[in-house]
Amino acid sequence: MRKNNYDALLFTSIAILIVSAVLLAITGYSLYFRHRGEATIIQKAASGPEVATKDWVRDSLQQVYNNTVKTIDQQFTLAAQNASGQSDTAYMEMSQLKKEIADLLRDQGSEKNLLAAREKIEELQLKVVKLQQGYSSIESENRKLQKLLERLMATANNSSVSGAISSQTAIKVTEKSTTPEKTINPSVAGLYLFAVAGDKNSEKETSAEDAEKIVGSFTIKNWPSSMRSDIMIVLLQPDGRVVKTAWDSGSFETPNGRKVYSIKLNAEQVSPEKPLNFTLTPEHIYKGTYIMQLWHKGNIIGRLSRTMT
């Protein structure tokens, strides 16, 4: 009986020891792996802010990109309504940019990509601004024409001209009135360029060294009386730079960006089939070849080169 009691006690002790060992092993195991887990988390956390910043930059660029794309879409809805050829080219350029930006933003990789994306987004925004400016000038031109039409209609009504003109017709007339400017391309003839000295009454052609001013002349053809746009004269000196003078020179928009003109002839100064003259008084007149370009609505319509001796 006593022996049985000892056996039971021994068995219980061994069982308790085994359970304790198992529990210790489990505790040790879990402690060991929890620390490793924490170390991994700490390691991850150490590289976290950079990743978080990158994500934040990417998100914010994505936001700017989305807004820009939204504006482009609105502008191209307008473009579709106005159906202009120029907008197709702009659309293709912007689509290409959009694709490049989307690719760069999608890539989770380097900072270089983010920088490149930012630059491309800025470029895209600039293009959108230019597009908006283009449309707002078309809109204001349309408004002016609409007002003119309304005035003409009012005059017609006052003169008891029969037949009411509906607003639908008015829009059609407005569209018609813009058509001639779009289709007719003016041409130029009789281009001349001289280096001269002397006052207005005794001007004579001379060498570059003795010249006080440059005088040019040309004649415009195919210029409808309704044409309300300016002619820009770009004079390139022998080193390729544009001749600029204060008060006469400025810049204008072309499909390839802004360009500097030497002098501008306003629409009201232009009379077709008659020689149009201009005078430039640059600080220096150089020996060599000068090139005169005539621009109208962003396109070259005439060109002449002349060597000054």
Added chain:
Amino acid sequence: MNKPLLKALYIFIFSGLSWGTYAQQSLPPKIKRNSLYAGIDVGSKGVKLSIISMGKNAASTGQFTAVKDSSVNTDFISFTPASFHETLGALTGLYNAALTGYDIPAGRIFTVVSSGVKGQAEKENKSDWIIKLSDSFRLAVNEPGRVVDVIDVTEEARLSHLGIVPEVRRYNTFLIDIGSGNTKGGYFKDGNTSNMKLFNLSWGTKTITNATNKRIDGNESIGNYEKQLARVLAGDPETEIIYAVNESGAYNMNDNFAFSGGISWSVATLLYPEMADNAVVPFTYKELEDFNERLTNLYNLMSPSILTRDIKDEELKQEAMTEISRVQKVFDQKALMAGTGLLLKIVRQFEGTLDKKKFFLVKNGQVGWISAYVNQTLRK
């Protein structure tokens, strides 16, 4: 060496004049030393030295090149012994710098006291301070016969017009200078340069900025600034502009409207970077309106590198980038909005629907008077 002399020395060392060593300052390649003139102007805020180069066509075209433009703040109009000595020191220092640094002979250095000082001295019965300053200056530079002209408001406006506007546009151009505290200008009536119609507004870039800042009520956002600025401009400034423009009769008498002053220089620089090397640039009301819009909504796109990205000529590109950075150091976004808003309000008064006027921004207006003063003095 006293404090103002040190100040003048400091300015010239840092502006590259090498006054201390009497070394000649190098000039841009196209500038000839014998075409240089200097004007030193004692103004209300300080003494200013402008060095210009007058080309062969200067008289007929109004073309001159601003070579250097430096100033020393002295506050002469406080009429205290300290401000007197500071002004005298600055005047003498700048004079010697022009004489030795740029090798400009004394006969081509002109010294004047501006209308602001004259007006304030008369108001406070301190005109003898101007005489004392002139006498002390003659003694300091050892030139007993040196002329120090005292110029009044009309003469200053007249000289600026003659200096800035070329002869061919002289009698159909209204010149308006938008300053920090006020706006002034005028045009020649009846084809006569001695008959100037003056134009005055009590608003300038800084006064508009201050009035707007008073209304923002803790909300520093650009949106709120834009809203408050619109309210300020639509109040007293607009009333005063409409009255002054109508009273001047300028609309019917002129074809050209030229704007000078800090804000005009800034707008010209940011709006037309490709014209960085031109002192005067034409603009349209529509372009100014679009620029105003961009200032508010797309200011982040107005960095030097973005604005000059289409310029192919490297030299011009660098020049434009430097000028854009200078503008952005002088004016922040809000000050630019305030100044452009004021400019837009004034230009709006001259933007006709049928009679198309031409608008110009003048970048070097602050040195305009010297070329006229030089021409006028040489003709005498």
